[in-house]
Amino acid sequence: MSDVEQVSSVFDTILVLDFGSQYSHLITRRLREFNVYAEMLPCTQKISELGWKPKGVILSGGPYSVYAEDAPHVDMDVFKLDVPILGICYGMQELAWINGKQVARGEKREYGPATLKVEDASSPLFEGMDHSRVWMSHGDKLHGLPTGYKVIATSDNSPFCGITHEEKPIFGIQFHPEVTHSTQGKTLLKNFAVNICKANQNWTMENFIDTEIKRIRELVGPTAEVIGAVSGGVDSTVAAKLMTEAIGERFHAILVDNGVLRLNEAANVKKTLGEGLKINLTVVDAADEFLDKLKGVTDPEKKRKIIGNTFIHVFEREAAKIQPKSGEEIEFLLQGTLYPDVIESISFKGPSQTIKTHHNVGGLLEDMKLKLIEPLRELFKDEVRHLGELLGISHELVWRHPFPGPGIAIRVLGEVTREQVEIARKADFIYIEEIRKAGLYNKISQAFACLLPVKSVGVMGDQRTYEQVIALRAIETTDFMTADWFPFEHDFLKRVASRIVNEVDGVARVTYDITSKPPATVEWE
Numbered sequence: 001m002s003d004v005e006q007v008s009s010v011f012d013t014i015l016v017l018d019f020g021s022q023y024s025h026l027i028t029r030r031l032r033e034f035n036v037y038a039e040m041l042p043c044t045q046k047i048s049e050l051g052w053k054p055k056g057v058i059l060s061g062g063p064y065s066v067y068a069e070d071a072p073h074v075d076m077d078v079f080k081l082d083v084p085i086l087g088i089c090y091g092m093q094e095l096a097w098i099n100g101k102q103v104a105r106g107e108k109r110e111y112g113p114a115t116l117k118v119e120d121a122s123s124p125l126f127e128g129m130d131h132s133r134v135w136m137s138h139g140d141k142l143h144g145l146p147t148g149y150k151v152i153a154t155s156d157n158s159p160f161c162g163i164t165h166e167e168k169p170i171f172g173i174q175f176h177p178e179v180t181h182s183t184q185g186k187t188l189l190k191n192f193a194v195n196i197c198k199a200n201q202n203w204t205m206e207n208f209i210d211t212e213i214k215r216i217r218e219l220v221g222p223t224a225e226v227i228g229a230v231s232g233g234v235d236s237t238v239a240a241k242l243m244t245e246a247i248g249e250r251f252h253a254i255l256v257d258n259g260v261l262r263l264n265e266a267a268n269v270k271k272t273l274g275e276g277l278k279i280n281l282t283v284v285d286a287a288d289e290f291l292d293k294l295k296g297v298t299d300p301e302k303k304r305k306i307i308g309n310t311f312i313h314v315f316e317r318e319a320a321k322i323q324p325k326s327g328e329e330i331e332f333l334l335q336g337t338l339y340p341d342v343i344e345s346i347s348f349k350g351p352s353q354t355i356k357t358h359h360n361v362g363g364l365l366e367d368m369k370l371k372l373i374e375p376l377r378e379l380f381k382d383e384v385r386h387l388g389e390l391l392g393i394s395h396e397l398v399w400r401h402p403f404p405g406p407g408i409a410i411r412v413l414g415e416v417t418r419e420q421v422e423i424a425r426k427a428d429f430i431y432i433e434e435i436r437k438a439g440l441y442n443k444i445s446q447a448f449a450c451l452l453p454v455k456s457v458g459v460m461g462d463q464r465t466y467e468q469v470i471a472l473r474a475i476e477t478t479d480f481m482t483a484d485w486f487p488f489e490h491d492f493l494k495r496v497a498s499r500i501v502n503e504v505d506g507v508a509r510v511t512y513d514i515t516s517k518p519p520a521t522v523e524w525e
């Protein structure tokens, strides 16, 4: 959002410089939990190119050793900002390296819990924290104090567990306050951000709505038109509603019915988004076009590609048909990018990192000569959900399970035909309905039915049947990187199986998938 004020200029911001630790994003997360806005950038960030002034800076942990030849180092200009700095693990080692090179390989690695012993009770960093459990994860250690620093905390194995500059508010800690295993880690981060950096705790979705609407209006200007695809999922709905609040009818939403959406989905979206949320929506029925292209295709990767390419084609064609009342051309494309996607593309991947760009809309932007607008790119998923509720989007939609872009096409194994999609859809509908009735929907991260193109023998009304198999999947996960199957009660499974076999023609058998991820993935294809 180029010449328009960034979120980091509007809200007091703590800058997290990422040295590649697997926990870096959690630092940002934790700060936001007590309403302080934080943004993460790679450790290679040039301070002169920042364009805004942080209230404080946190140097994250990282897998490298500061003394290694190709180790990443912070831009020394960070110290010229004259704001408080907190180095965590590698971040502290970096502070020590810069000020006297007092870092070397330790005799043994330290991984796991330790007890924090505060040596200087007057240090504002550890207020309310003595003897709390902290989490360690390091192999290198300080073997002396950096010039100008003193010790403020120790642990059994780390005589330099916490250090601070004698005069300036610069701190280093060997442990990781951002992980929940450090029982009072959040207190420490709050001490740093609120008490030491004096950051305002005003990062709330209520405040975000106001500033974001203002930002959208400034960016789009008084006349330009914006287009965006909606899917019926939470991210695209929240983004579309926010655009509607900002520019009304000048935002045009398109739902492409690709023939592999959930049962009654197009009609439902029309009702909830169009009529309910008053979003300027066009529903395009392109089911035949997609299903024609999918004819005879059984390879999962091919299915995904066909659906992705056809989507771009249909979206472009339909976008060209939209005639804005203003007579202006469409200038922007809305994209529901979230902060985890941004983190993924900017996090520090090593000294020879290449920065990944977003691939999903690249094609559309180039072909249509549109500018990208991403109003959710600073938000984590739970923040988007909260925002959605504030915008009046129903609880049910806001808490909806994720649904894959290629839709039911990858839940109908083998060839995708209209008939097969219909069977999978109906089975899925019954399954989800029963999950909701049992009050389990929000306990499960994702659930769906899959149609297996395998025939099996059954008996119904004394007649032999020879029909296909439905596999049910339900998983619990926090991050979708790993997942476990959901332990339904036997009676629940019995009820669902019986309803599916009785109500869905073409199904003779129901199975429940009890594989975790890894080794299996969440989806079957």
Ligand code: GLN
Residues within 6 Å of the ligand: 021, 060, 061, 062, 063, 064, 065, 088, 089, 090, 091, 137, 138, 139, 140, 141
């Ligand atoms: N790589 C450094 C070490 O092993 C820092 C580790 C960390 O930041 N978690 O000590």
